[in-house]
Amino acid sequence: MAQIDNYQAFEGLNLSDARMENETREEYKNRLKANKKIMKIYFKVGREAFKEMFPNGVHEALENSAEEIFNENNAAREKLLKKSNTPSK
Numbered sequence: 679m680a681q682i683d684n685y686q687a688f689e690g691l692n693l694s695d696a697r698m699e700n701e702t703r704e705e706y707k708n709r710l711k712a713n714k715k716i717m718k719i720y721f722k723v724g725r726e727a728f729k730e731m732f733p734n735g736v737h738e739a740l741e742n743s744a745e746e747i748f749n750e751n752n753a754a755r756e757k758l759l760k761k762s763n764t765p766s767k
Contacts (some may be wrong), residue, residue: 687725690738693713
């Protein structure tokens with residue numbers, strides 16, 4: 679019996695070309711640009727390689743990288759605040 683592959687690379691992504699009601703023009707343009715890049719990678723490397731790159735789908739990878747960037751920015755902000763609160767000699 680053939681094994682069924684339930685991999686959904688684009689689950690959770692809005693791949694629609696239509697602008698959503700709650701989406702600003704800038705958000706819309708950024709989403710279309712990101713979608714274009716994602717699809718370019720997908721068609722360039724193929725489904726299997728894409729699955730290896732993003733085993734849990736693109737949406738999870740984007741969420742993880744956004745969280746990582748947020749944490750890095752917070753750490754840098756705290757470092758600057760500590761530095762600015764330290765009295766000068």
